[in-house]
Amino acid sequence: MIYLDNASTTFPKPDVVYDVVDKVQRTCAVNAGRGSYKAAQEASNIINDARKRMAKLVNIQDENRVIFAPSSTIAMNQVLNGLNFSQTTNVYISPFEHNAVVRPLYKLSQEYGFKINIIPFNADTQELDFNSMKNCFVVQHPDIVVVTHVSNVTGLIAPVDKIFTESKKYGTVNILDASQSLGMMPISLSSKIDFLVFAGHKNLYSNFGVGGFIYNSKVELKPFITGGTGADSLNPHMPDVMPVKYEAASHNVIAIASLNASLDWLESIGIENIFSHKKQLTEYLIEKLSALKSIKMHIPADKEKHIAVLSFTHKHYSSKELSDILNSNFDIAVRCGYHCAPYVHKLIGTEETNGTVRVSLGYFNEKSDIDALISALEELES
């Protein structure tokens, strides 16, 4: 299989992930607990190591601000549902947001009666329209801003620093969805980012079962998911201690061990090398696709703002037909459809095409994978 669906899940993982998962499941896949029996302490140490590596990755000191969750979706639900809303809360999101952001916010907006504002889009550049956004902010002061760092549809790198600097002038709570970026791009948490949500199984190269958020804010977050925490059991509230306040239920030490191993691997490779490898592949992919007459790419005009994910539509095939052909006839794995991002398709003109074919690159892809894709698409040109 030529795997080009890394925006869904990176695959394969580095061998260290497979090895550690197999080891941990056989030796210490028990309920973590400091001051408990040895295997439980070992599980606890693994979780703590992973927390420290995550803190280091985003350049914060206090690892207890790293909250683990079973997925970035659950983490985003925890963050969004933990905030305070009213009918007059001004929420801004980018048009590239995933349903992990849109659906929880939509549910909250129905409950509290606020409106979700979409940051304007520039159809010429296929980027966010920063100046229009600034004007919107003047008219309707932002309270909460959510931006996905890298679009899982077009690969646009959003100017999060600029956006969050601007919104912070109004004292916003800023939430960065780093599901598609953390591990591929360096992120140093500044005070402009209140909450950063991450997915382990994407660019952090862990297995499924671990995501989370970094709590980098003075804003109080209400616990959303509650349950057992292994300590302070007589307290009917979640214990008021980080990170346990937001980590109900047994930790998935196997998944967290896979993250611990993959973070170590990421450090040894160097995120800048991962980025540059993907950048080269992205440019090569664009160059090759540009030569195909039936293909229309949906990517930012400025190549500097584009990485790893590329959507296209085909003159003769629907995205579903084309991905089926690529799978059946060429054993090439791509995704078709809307990719769980509801707003962007109206803007890039792919709502009526039932979405796009999406190619998304991982560190383990090589030029030969792109050559295979291009060769298949060339066959379909005639």
Next chain:
Amino acid sequence: MIYLDNASTTFPKPDVVYDVVDKVQRTCAVNAGRGSYKAAQEASNIINDARKRMAKLVNIQDENRVIFAPSSTIAMNQVLNGLNFSQTTNVYISPFEHNAVVRPLYKLSQEYGFKINIIPFNADTQELDFNSMKNCFVVQHPDIVVVTHVSNVTGLIAPVDKIFTESKKYGTVNILDASQSLGMMPISLSSKIDFLVFAGHKNLYSNFGVGGFIYNSKVELKPFITGGTGADSLNPHMPDVMPVKYEAASHNVIAIASLNASLDWLESIGIENIFSHKKQLTEYLIEKLSALKSIKMHIPADKEKHIAVLSFTHKHYSSKELSDILNSNFDIAVRCGYHCAPYVHKLIGTEETNGTVRVSLGYFNEKSDIDALISALEELES
């Protein structure tokens, strides 16, 4: 290590679990999707197989009523937060409930102003007081009843059929927390159980990362966690289709594959054989512990209502001290403390002892494990 902490997590797992996890992580740990590329279809087939096995296990026809979640805690949060409450809702829970039940309910009770009623306890028998409960029901008609099938502190098997039959006379929503029972005891879902919550990593012998609930009710459950579902992406609501309505985010196909394998293994062993093996061990454990003067057991008077989990306190050591000694000097893994069950300790007299030492048995335990524990405790008698 002599592992006697199976109520936290069963350990070890059957070899088929380890083997399938290692295979799946290396071959098809991608985002599941029917009608997608082969590895994604394979992942999808595994999930569907596991769903069918779960449906068969609880004797229901429609596997789409099996909702997978990352843990039983999250599943319980989904069920409880999905129900409708008001200030006058009469909620009854057993005094054996875990914080996965108590804390979400407590949070909801603060939000809506209802009171949580505890089903009366009989201190002589260490059981629920069924007749008092009936009287409570007459005075305050129950609306929602939550009962844990097997106590994770005392091993009491609750008379759920009797309780739920009685409560259904008032048209209740009945929720069974089967975290400690499903896989060890046969459960055939009757119409008296609206929602059954299960934990994969306990008596179902899967790895961490999968739990869920069985939706066996006509009651409408509001989605609590929302997000991407891989299909129907332009819909700002969760799609109104089972089970996807309650399954936001990428499926953890590795954990679900481990459940699929362990359910197959469970069927080959036979749940009745697992129960009888544990029953024998439980009786042997009680017999041996009875001979020790410093030990006070906290178990139901009727041995027929007791299985697999046993709590005790010690005349000379706190539960923390004793579990530390068992770990350090004898490499025996037990739990100490309150075991995330806040109400039961007041009733069994272990609140002021800072909880109990808990021994919990798994299928892979043998008499020799109990002999080792008893031998260690005998040394500490003198």
